[in-house]
Amino acid sequence: TDVNGAPEEMTDGGGNIVWEAGYQVWGNLTHEKETRPVQQNLRFQGQYLDRETGLHYNLYRFYDPDIGKFISGDPISIRGGINLYQYAPNPISWIDPLGLKCWDSARRDYWKAEAKAAPKGMYSPVNMLRMRLGLAPKIRVREFHFKTRTERVRNVSLELNHRHWPQRDGKHVDIPYNLEKVTPWEHAAKDPYRYPGSELLEILQGIGNYKGF
Structure with missing residues (x-):
């Protein structure tokens, strides 16, 4: 393609x-x-x-x-x-x-709504700011990168997985109840087309204590 x-x-x-x-x-x-x-x-x-x-x-x-x-x-x-x-x-x-609706718009709206609905303390201040801007919250991880065969530490964004694909439930594919928050590795376990290119070894900072460094 x-x-x-x-x-x-x-x-x-x-x-x-x-x-x-x-x-x-x-x-x-x-x-x-x-x-x-x-x-x-x-x-x-x-x-x-x-x-x-x-x-x-x-x-x-x-x-x-x-x-x-x-x-x-x-x-x-x-x-x-x-x-x-x-x-x-x-x-x-x-x-x-x-x-x-464009997927980027649906995704942005989802995270803005999540920022409003999330219980206090669920997300770190950094992640709350990101979501208010329509950006996905992040976590800091240690992973094994398959291409370079090395371990590395980096920040990764949470992703949204469609519980039901358009062929099964097309009318509501991007409706919030059809979306679930996942890490890239959880996403890959649910979606055969998602390949993260690495193995998750450890979550160093979760969504609740992510600082960005």
Whole structure:
């Protein structure tokens, strides 16, 4: 795939390339080549190409890659932002697999709500400040890094795991009750697509006493 997550090559069982393509930044094709009579219609994450119209089916709406926008307004209205047709502010680092709310927005809102609801003392002052800004709380860990084969100490952010995937519960995928707070290693244990690249050895500072150093 490219940096947006759009497929660039498809192979057969023998590893031979049977389809390839390239894209501009908002997902419209620059070229497409088939070595066999086969079609590959996946595009941005959560999108499926309708070859008759050239639009991308995005579950709740259709996306037009030529203009980088949806062709209908956001079904949740201005709760998703004042631009009702926007795909995302930045197609490189943002995704909208359901045609609803950008994941970065949902994640930011989650942590802001967590800062308001958390019992006193659950999070350190540093983490409370981070969450009020919409950032994930952090912990300080000692880990074994697989690539360098060395131990190291670093600060890592908590992550949000979807309890139910869009295919099973798409309408509410980013609703707070479908999200749970996890470390990167807990996330990897629940999500086969999450690979932390290291083994957790010890938590030196948890969410309640994290200082940042």
